[in-house]
Amino acid sequence: MKIAVVGTGYVGLVAGACFAEIGNTVWCVDKDEAKITNLEAGLLPIYEPGLPEMVAKNVANGRLHFSAALQPALAQAELCFITVGTPPRADGAADLSQVYTVAQEIGQLLDHHLIVVNKSTVPVGTAEIVRSIIAQELKRRGQENVTFAVVSNPEFLREGRAINDFMRPDRVVIGTDSNEAAKIMKELYQPIVRDQHPLLIMDIKSAELTKYAANAMLATRISFMNEIARLCDKVGADVNRVRQGMGADGRIGLQFLDAGAGYGGSCFPKDVKELIHTGRKYGLEMAIIQAVDQVNERQKHYLAEMIGRYFGDNLAQKKFALWGLAFKPETDDIREAPALAIIRSLVHRGATITAYDPQAIPQAKVALTGCGGRLFYAENKMAALDDADALILVTEWQEFTQPDFAEMKRRLRQPLIFDGRNQYDPVGMAALGFEYYCIGRGYCV
Numbered sequence: 001m002k003i004a005v006v007g008t009g010y011v012g013l014v015a016g017a018c019f020a021e022i023g024n025t026v027w028c029v030d031k032d033e034a035k036i037t038n039l040e041a042g043l044l045p046i047y048e049p050g051l052p053e054m055v056a057k058n059v060a061n062g063r064l065h066f067s068a069a070l071q072p073a074l075a076q077a078e079l080c081f082i083t084v085g086t087p088p089r090a091d092g093a094a095d096l097s098q099v100y101t102v103a104q105e106i107g108q109l110l111d112h113h114l115i116v117v118n119k120s121t122v123p124v125g126t127a128e129i130v131r132s133i134i135a136q137e138l139k140r141r142g143q144e145n146v147t148f149a150v151v152s153n154p155e156f157l158r159e160g161r162a163i164n165d166f167m168r169p170d171r172v173v174i175g176t177d178s179n180e181a182a183k184i185m186k187e188l189y190q191p192i193v194r195d196q197h198p199l200l201i202m203d204i205k206s207a208e209l210t211k212y213a214a215n216a217m218l219a220t221r222i223s224f225m226n227e228i229a230r231l232c233d234k235v236g237a238d239v240n241r242v243r244q245g246m247g248a249d250g251r252i253g254l255q256f257l258d259a260g261a262g263y264g265g266s267c268f269p270k271d272v273k274e275l276i277h278t279g280r281k282y283g284l285e286m287a288i289i290q291a292v293d294q295v296n297e298r299q300k301h302y303l304a305e306m307i308g309r310y311f312g313d314n315l316a317q318k319k320f321a322l323w324g325l326a327f328k329p330e331t332d333d334i335r336e337a338p339a340l341a342i343i344r345s346l347v348h349r350g351a352t353i354t355a356y357d358p359q360a361i362p363q364a365k366v367a368l369t370g371c372g373g374r375l376f377y378a379e380n381k382m383a384a385l386d387d388a389d390a391l392i393l394v395t396e397w398q399e400f401t402q403p404d405f406a407e408m409k410r411r412l413r414q415p416l417i418f419d420g421r422n423q424y425d426p427v428g429m430a431a432l433g434f435e436y437y438c439i440g441r442g443y444c445v
């Protein structure tokens with residue numbers, strides 16, 4: 001099939017590359033000309049394992065194209081995916097202006113039948129608005145006879161595993177009121193839908209809501225576990241044991257029950273807030289979802305509070321090493337990352353921090369300019385430790401899981417670790433001579 005994908009962020013680039021990989025001809029469109037120039041030169045705006053290779057391969061075989069203009073892509077397309085950003089506004093609602101702009105441009109250019117697919121995460125009712133914007137533009141041009149369908153096809157991929165998640169999805173959700181669009185979407189996804197991993201056709205509103213409900217459910221599990229972890233610390237229980245005991249119940253399962261420094265990223269925090277906003281719009285108080293959000297905001301400060309109790313409120317003479325800036329491993333994304341909240345809180349109290357992350361230092365340098373003078377970056381994890389009063393581990397990158405503890409002891413001013421991701425065994429750490437604090441395992445300050 002011939003496909004235009006508008007917006008070359010995470011979802012757009014991955015979808016574009018993967019649709020090309022399975023045999024379609026794809027035009028990835030972005031208004032940002034510098035981004036397109038870079039993409040044409042093989043430079044990707046994001047770090048995602050496997051993506052540069054897949055993009056290069058499909059550019060070389062002529063199935064993947066980049067364009068700063070929508071017109072040449074749309075002129076040939078049977079399907080047009082909207083994959084632009086929907087960042088949160090100050091009131092928690094998703095900012096849909098980019099989606100609406102694309103809809104308007106489609107309406108201004110369209111001269112043949114098209115299936116318009118919303119892949120951006122958008123609140124219930126957005127497909128209807130997209131439909132009316134396109135219809136209005138067509139009418140304005142006297143082109144009411146040009147037909148089109150609007151489909152909701154939310155994306156569930158995780159950063160860091162995006163290609164695998166796209167190519168081997170647990171499910172594909174298609175919301176449509178058009179039999180013809182349903183048939184074409186089925187054909188498109190046929191190569192990647194596997195046995196027992198269904199392609200679910202439903203009405204548009206249910207598809208739109210599915211994405212938010214799924215993300216809110218996952219965020220709920222994390223906040224639930226972080227609350228249990230706090231109780232574990234109070235009573236002297238081990239949250240990892242509790243997780244194993246709970247998760248062995250087939251109805252519960254083990255996934256997304258890891259207590260830690262809180263969830264971050266471009267999806268969970270924003271989608272949880274948007275769901276609260278949508279509820280409010282319809283006169284509903286989303287009590288559970290609100291609590292999920294509040295618990296997470298509090299959890300991001302748990303480690304920093306512990307450090308405050310250990311060293312006192314004035315941290316002016318203290319120097320900390322911090323491992324992990326990205327909101328999770330295998331990404332350079334620092335949006336809503338717990339590390340940002342921890343760094344700001346410690347720097348505010350006078351501390352000096354040397355941070356290390358395998359990928360996200362350039363992004364952190366931009367986001368944390370306000371911490372200048374007190375925030376430094378190390379070239380590797382060991383260099384970050386020199387003369388630090390403690391190590392704070394915030395993101396569980398693989399290279400932090402089995403470090404050389406003897407060298408760490410030599411470099412740190414004192415063998416003290418605050419671990420926000422429960423990476424080490426507390427008993428083993430004591431045997432190695434470390435003072436070790438973590439989340440929900442009874443080793444806290």
Ligand code: UDX
Pocket residue numbers: 155156157158159160215218222255256257258259260261262263264265266267268327328
């Ligand atoms: C998420 C959804 O998983 C994905 O389906 C959706 O399309 C986009 O949002 P992503 O933002 O890439 O994907 O991150 P994910 O791997 O889900 O992790 C989100 C956050 O939860 C991270 O900060 C992670 O550290 C945290 N987390 C995850 C926990 O704290 N505990 C867990 O048990 C699991």
